[in-house]
Amino acid sequence: MRQSKEGAFREFAEARMGHLFRSACLLTGGDTHLAEDLVQETLGRMYVIWGRTSRLGNPAAYAQTVLVRCYLGHRRRRSAGERPSGELPDRPGESAGDASLRMTLLDALRELPPKDRAVIVLRYWEDRSVSETADALHVSSAAVRTRSTRALARLREQLGGSIGELAVR
Missing domain, CATH: 1.10.10.10 (Winged helix-like DNA-binding domain superfamily/Winged helix DNA-binding domain)
Known part of the structure; x- marks a missing residue:
């Protein structure tokens, strides 16, 4: 029974991954790395509840909802606004403490x-x-x-x- 659930989830994930990724790219404004992370988190959350998806009716739509919630949760995190810098300072600034x-x-x-x-x-x-x-x-x-x-x-x-x-x- 466990094999059939895992097989069914694997089929679902393979079928929906491209669509979820495209949606995530749109949500993130083209940040493909963040989009990949969001898809991975979405599929991880879907795997956890996969045994109960028969009650959902439309797992694909629910996966989209989970994706949006993951994205919004990411935006609320304090670290979401961090951006890499092209230049590093030569020495610590005054605010370094x-x-x-x-x-x-x-x-x-x-x-x-x-x-x-x-x-x-x-x-x-x-x-x-x-x-x-x-x-x-x-x-x-x-x-x-x-x-x-x-x-x-x-x-x-x-x-x-x-x-x-x-x-x-």
């Missing part, structure tokens, strides 16, 4: 309890909202706000004036 500042901040973060460190990283490094952080840590929003306030106070206490000296140059 100072190694001593980074080391000082990492040392101060290491001193925090693990849950406080997690809140700080999720909220301020990954730029998540209070509710997203609460969901990720399986705690209430109030707990995230309390931990965030306390952790930031501890960091200010640990770093004191040294952070200003390191940051200003």
Whole structure:
């Protein structure tokens, strides 16, 4: 039975791959590499649900829907706007940060309890909202706000004036 499902999926994938790729190329504005990635992700998602496709009625149309959802999901990701650069800078710019500042901040973060460190990283490094952080840590929003306030106070206490000296140059 498993062989027949895999065979049926293989036939579907081979028949639809070209159409999905052309649609993905149109969605991506001609970016063939991204289009290939989207088709691969679409077919991967279709494979996972392939046993239930008999209830879908039209797997080809559903595959198109999955493709569009994959594309939209990709556009929402923060990394979607990254573009390769033809030129690399000769030396790090001002925004690259100072190694001593980074080391000082990492040392101060290491001193925090693990849950406080997690809140700080999720909220301020990954730029998540209070509710997203609460969901990720399986705690209430109030707990995230309390931990965030306390952790930031501890960091200010640990770093004191040294952070200003390191940051200003």
